[in-house]
Amino acid sequence: MKFEPIEENISYKTSCYPYIPRHKDETLNFNEIKITVINIEYYLDNQLEIRRLFVQKGKTHYNLIHFFFTNWPKYGTVDYRTLIDLIEIVNQYEQESINLPPPIVVHCSSGTGRTGTYIAIDIILHLLDQPNEQLERMQLDIMGVVNQLRHDRAKMVQTEKQYLLIHHCVEEYLRKTNRLNLIIKEYHEYETIPESLSKLHEDRYSNLSDSKVNSLSIIDHVVNEINKKYSRKN
Numbered sequence: 566m567k568f569e570p571i572e573e574n575i576s577y578k579t580s581c582y583p584y585i586p587r588h589k590d591e592t593l594n595f596n597e598i599k600i601t602v603i604n605i606e607y608y609l610d611n612q613l614e615i616r617r618l619f620v621q622k623g624k625t626h627y628n629l630i631h632f633f634f635t636n637w638p639k640y641g642t643v644d645y646r647t648l649i650d651l652i653e654i655v656n657q658y659e660q661e662s663i664n665l666p667p668p669i670v671v672h673c674s675s676g677t678g679r680t681g682t683y684i685a686i687d688i689i690l691h692l693l694d695q696p697n698e699q700l701e702r703m704q705l706d707i708m709g710v711v712n713q714l715r716h717d718r719a720k721m722v723q724t725e726k727q728y729l730l731i732h733h734c735v736e737e738y739l740r741k742t743n744r745l746n747l748i749i750k751e752y753h754e755y756e757t758i759p760e761s762l763s764k765l766h767e768d769r770y771s772n773l774s775d776s777k778v779n780s781l782s783i784i785d786h787v788v789n790e791i792n793k794k795y796s797r798k799n
Contacts, residue, residue: 580639580674585618585631598622608654609647612636615658630658637679642726645733649741652687681721685710686734693738700747707731 585600586593592601603617614633620626632655637643659669673679689710693700711728714721722728739745 581672585616585633603628609634609650612647613651613654615654632658637673639674640678640724640727642682642730645730645737648683648686648730649690649734649738652683652690656687675720675723677718677720678723678727681711681714681718681723682727682730685714685722685731689731689735690738693735693742693744697744697747700744703748705735705748707735 584593586602589602589605592599594600599621601619601621603619605617606615607613608615612635614635616631616633618629618631620629632651634651655669671680671683685707689705689707692703693705695703711722711731722731736745739748
């Protein structure tokens, strides 16, 4: 999943190399790696582009789904209803996967502000997806979720507006599902969530700097190829 800032002025510069083709049936080549767009769908008034990709390296190939949300400005926010719709669409695609889906990779430009905001909301919405009798006993700790994310990666959720956006999304989701009054309203300031809770959905995401990720050599190769192409253009 990728977030793209709005072009607000003529000095705007793309902060992420276009590592996927933009058009259907188009292919990008990075030496041995080929990426082809099989299909493109548009949602949320064309703010969300969903591409089915065929990635091939020699005899090995993968079918991937790439979500490209084009209307989230850097350091800014989006309408909380749109963001909830975005998360629900992504999760719907994940549930339709035939096999166990791999971890979700999320990035913006820095991989912290918008990325952290999206991940925090998605984790909380999954925590809220439980029977009402359990929800009534739940003490929702949004600060604890963000704090745990910042333990995993520095500066996740960068601005006050992004932090407030998390609260707005959670409130809207509870209102939308008619469960707003079920959440206990007593909060403990600076309380962190228990380890068992924080680890509940961590397998949905993968930190690419983790030594356990076996694809780092492939990633390094792609990055080197991108840098070469970018250097030639400049």
